Amino acid sequence: MNDGVQSARWVTRLSLFLLLAPAVLWLSALILIPHLDLAVLSLRERIGPRQYSVSVAQYKTFFAEPLYWHIFVRTAIMSIVATGLTLLLAFPVAWIIAKVLSGRASSLLFVICLIPFWISETVRTLGWMILLRESGVLPHVLVLLGLTQQPIEMLYHDATILVGLVYTSLLFMVVPLVGSFESLDNSLIEAASDLGASSRAILTKIIIPHAAPGMTAGCIVVFMLTLGNYLTPTLLGGKNSQWFTEQIYTQFITRFNWEQGAALGFLLLALSTLLVWAGLKLSGQRFSDVMRRA
């Protein structure tokens, strides 16, 4: 009898272990181990051939070099702007999907938001380049319409980078917003209107407070994706993009300075964590509530 109970317990433990194993492996192999290694890398300095010592020199370089600082702040600001623009654009789209349209029309609009993601990010971004480059489609059309004398270069501007980032992020904002709006009882809107609320008051007092966790979740996801994006800013911004991930890439691949690259990577992680934390504090949201909506 006792043996039976013991072995049953053992089987339960084993199955639990097997169930958790992929998640544990995934977390440790792809996140924990590389980050530990990067942490060790970032905290050492090369003092001779194959000779290293523990030091914070890599971090010191970051604070001493204005270029790094400039790019760091610029990346953060551009990411915040891109997140804000994505929110502004996704809000009406999600509202139309969730509340205005129904059935087929609503699904169709949702699929239209999804379709760009069937294509790889590289191809999508190259598509933008085909449209916007000096010899591309849009400058040509502008000349044909007589709006410009000669083709203008539409690539390599901050605005171009923002367009690309917003386009890439839209779906990740629309999904949590649709979820938030769908859970909003229509009678709350009617009740507010009945009590004398204008459309503006309904938006600010009922819809936004209700959708706040979903909005925050969308903003966090979009912000993280944007901050860590490499392809879109590099291809659409060219030399002017000055994106922080580009600096990390340069250190690792071009300069072969893994120590500096690892330190910059950690600084980026710290930056995104800090900004997300600040965003949660400012909007008065709790991380656990927000993640349930994401």
Next chain:
Amino acid sequence: MSLAAPLSSVHDLELRSLVKRFGAHTAVNQLSVAVSRGQFFSILGPSGCGKTTLLRMIAGFIAADSGDIEIGGLNMRDVAPNRRPVNMVFQQLALFPMMSVADNVAFGLARRGMARAERQHRAEAMLERVGLGGSGQKRVDEMSGGQRQRVAIARSLVLEPTLLLLDEPLGALDLKLREHMKVELKQLQAAFGTTFVYITHDQSEALVLSDQVAVMNQGRFEQVGTPQELYYSPKTPFVAGFVGNNNAVHGQVVAVDAHIVTVKSAFGWTVRGKSNAPVTVGREATVFIRPEAVVLARHAADLPTAWPAHQAVVESLLFDGANSAVLVKESSGQSLRLALPQTGAFADLRPGEALFFAFDPTQAVCFTTAHE
């Protein structure tokens, strides 16, 4: 605005030939009614009769196809819901979960641009009046069903509307609480003196609460009257069947004596009832016999001699305290539901027993079945 309204207007709500169609379906069909100031007016009807559509038209959420709505003497055509002197208590209450109870009550005042201190003071005073003093800082989900009900009413009444619309607000409550809230609603309405327009499919709610009841069926008002009028003198077979329990006996008119009509049912049972309209012999007719208008006896001799006596056999007993009834089969084979008296005289009644019963023919309404 209320000062500008003509003083002669004693009707807080007036509907004139109101029509609303959804495709081929006419939800509200040529409705006209006037509701006097301070009344508790109920619209009673089965689901799908158009009562919710009507209420939403009064609130302004649905536009009428034709006809007029006047509230407090002012025509409401092209007036948006947020500009109407009307407030609504929603079926699911629709309290704002993102706000405290006090903020819910103060919501409408804030929309009018009232200063924070003043509206907080008014919200607190209103909560006090509905018996929720000191609950202002609670969250909506901390309140019980009955308390939420009162918050919803307070949220509307604090705006001092000309008209308060209530869309089956007791539907979501359990039976005990519903009975309690009925009394409370009636007292609230008396205390505030606001005109209430209340829609329900529950005849007991309508009868208990209302000064006037409109019985609605297929987009029309079948009858508008006091609960007593609807109960004792229904004007249409629908009202007779819908308000209170009724036994409908279908048959053919075999004799007419002034207002008293004798009808022979398909089973061959002859019953007498009262018709308010002229009736000719040979017409199809239905006599409605209220279970509670019938006197029961174990011996024919115990029945009132002025009324015709009938004999029946007990089929089954439906014991429900004060609402106990007995299902019987009259000797012709007609099934009837009869109320048991509260005296306990029939407490030992068993299925299969013989029973005698009689009723006043003037209490049993008779309608000819419309055709020709």
